Amino acid sequence: LKVLDEMLQKDSVFPPNRITADIVFHEVWSGRRHTEEQIASLILRFSSHGVSPNSVWLTRFITSLCKNSRTNVAWEILSDLMENKAPLEAPPFNALLTCLGRKMDIRGMNDIVEKMDEMGIRADVVTLGICINSLCKSRRVDEALEVFGQLCGKKTDGGNVIKADSIHYNTLIDGLCKVGRMKEAEDLLVKMKKEESCSPNTITYNCLIDGYCRAGQLETAKEVVTRMEEEDGIKPNAVTLNTIVGGMCRHGGVNMAVHFFTEMEREGVKGNVVTYTVLIQACCSASNVDMAMHWFEKMLESGCSPDAKIYYALISGFCQARRDHDAVRVVEKLKKSGFALDLSAYNMLIGLFCDKNNGEKVYEMLTDIEEAKIKPDSITYNTLISYFGKLKDFASVQKIMEKMREDGLDPNVVTYGVIIEAYCSAGDINEALKLFKDMGLRSKVNPNTVIYNILINAFSKLGNLKQALSLKEEMKEKMVRPNVETYNALFRCLKENSQKETLLKLMDEMSLVSCEPNQITFEILMQCLSTSDDLVKLRKFMQFHN
Structure with a gap:
């Protein structure tokens, strides 16, 4: 070490060379007894003599620094080596570029590539791949194409020419497809086919298919499947199937997806967990839980093991369909398969059992959550508050609110809305108003349109037009936008009170604030307005709102 220290002195008679660096850094790396700071310091001392560790060792160290989130130190070392004109190659720069690419630090990547070019350090095929991949992922496809054009055909330090391969083309085609530039993606495919030893593969066509599915061009996506087989002899795979089935479920409906899946199965392309998950979720979203169960059974027959997502989708579907017994059966299947319910599933089930007024099952779910x-x-608590509110069990409502606060959850606008509605339904408008006023003072939660509508509707039913209109004016003061439900409640009250002038004013106001009426609005107004002049005004109102 004393000899090495003498060699590394600024005016050393025997300065280190590449062989010295190889010996020293081999020992440093093998021993693993030095900290990153010590190694970095040693590299910088060698750098002052224009000497760098060999490319393999330096790349390994730069990678280690990047893994420890020390990209600044990595760049400082490489910059110092460049300044001292130490011989460098692309690999250590590629290690740093890879790390910055994962962070989507495109500016940092550009700085490195520019500096490499300035210092005469030649990029290689790996540099090309890293750059275009990161640029495409950040939707900067034009820059990716520019880099592709600049680097392809250039010579590397080893004397080889950078040639684009299928991975590079696939990355660019995928990037173009993801931003909807399908014509350019197709043109690039034509160019790819002309390249020597660079044929398109399943991934290439899957990128195109995904692009057309994203754009809703489902027939074109199906045509690409035919093309890949007929023109290039490439068989579609499960990813191809899943991409089109997913696209059809999003844009064309479940029936089209089922038909395509059946066709592909006949051709030997088997579905996997993803295929069945997409179909089951689509069926549940379309409120066709029986069809969802059919595909669940088909999945089991095919030998695919369902994952938790599929069970959650079925539970959600049955909860939306209010089929509690079927939902419970799916829960039993889920548990037998070794999965557990998550909070979202528990919330759906609690909501279902509350709607079914099944207190025993609600308690069972709460016990399961605790265990x-x-x-x-907040969803759990708000559901329970709504349930006990409908039962007029306000003592339990208060206990749940206290427990909610104990768990660090402040009651939100939904919580207050649920309780205010419960008080109104129970005919206790005074308690509802008390809680309404308490919102802004104690909890700092501002009432929204829904809460105002609950109260306006309650006062309208009581025939208290003055209080209902006062709340509507308060909405204006507090910049809470009224909606069609607000006006419908007021129109009903005005109808009962025969307040035609006020009703006409509210019609004008509704048009002024661009609040669109619905069928209920027109039905109420037609009952209120009967004279020829009134009907003319109603016709104009209807025409204004198309």
Whole structure:
């Protein structure tokens, strides 16, 4: 070490060379007894003599620094080596570029590539791949194409020419497809086919298919499947199937997806967990849970093992369809398969059992949550508050609110809305108003349109037009936008009170604030307005709102 220290002195008679660096850094790396700071310091001392560790060792160290989130130190070392004109190659720069690419630090990547070019350090095929991949992922496809054009055909330090391969083309085609530039993606495919030893593969065509599906061009996507087989002899795979089935479920409906899936199965392309998940979720979203169960059974027959997502989708579907017994059966299947319910599934089930007024099952779900050590969220508490509010069990409502606060969850606008509605339904408008006033003072939660509508509707039903209109004016003062439900409640009250002038004013106001009426609005107004002049005004109102 004393000899090495003498060699590394600024005016050393025997300065280090590449062989010295190889010996020293081999020992440093093998021993693993030095900190990153010590190694970095040693590299910088060698750098002052224009000497760098060999490319393999330096790349390894730069990678280590990047893994430890020390990209600044990595760049400082490479910059210092460049300044001292130490011989460098592309690999250590590629290691740093890879790290910056994962962070989507495009500016940092550009700085490195520019500096490499300035210092005469030649990029290689790996540099090309890293740059275009990162640029495409950040939707900067034009820049990716520019880099592709600049680097292809250039010579590397080893004397080889950078040649684009299928991975590079696939990355660019995928990038173009993701931003909807399908014509350019197709043109690039034509160019790819002309390249020597660079044929398109399944991934290439899957990128195109995904692009057309994203754009809703489902027939074109199906044509690409035919092309890949007929023109290039490439067989579609499960990804091809899943991409089109997913696109059809999003844009064309489940029936089209089922038909395509059946066709592909006949041709030997088997579905996997993803295929069945997409179909089951689509069926549930379309409120066709029986069809969803059909595909669940088909999935089991095919030998695919369902994952938790599929069970959650079925539970959600049955909860939306209010089929509690079927939902419970799916929960039993889920548990037998070794999965557990998450909070979202518990919330759906609690909501279902509350709607079914099945207190026993609600209690069972809450016990399960506690045993699973899952912390309830605002949705859980709001559902329970709504349930007990409908039962007029306000003592339980208060207890749940206290428990909610104990768990660090402040009642939100939904919580207050649920309780205010419960008080109104129970005919206790005074308690509802008390809580309404308490919102802004104690909790700092501002009432929204829904809460105002609940109160306006309650006062309208009581025939208290003055209070209902006062709340509507308060909405204006507090910049809470009224909606069609607000006006419908007021129109009903005005109808009962025969307040035609006020009703006409509200019609004008509704048009002024661009609040679109619905069928209920027109039905109420037609009952209120009967004279020829009134009907003319109603016709104009209807024409204004198309």
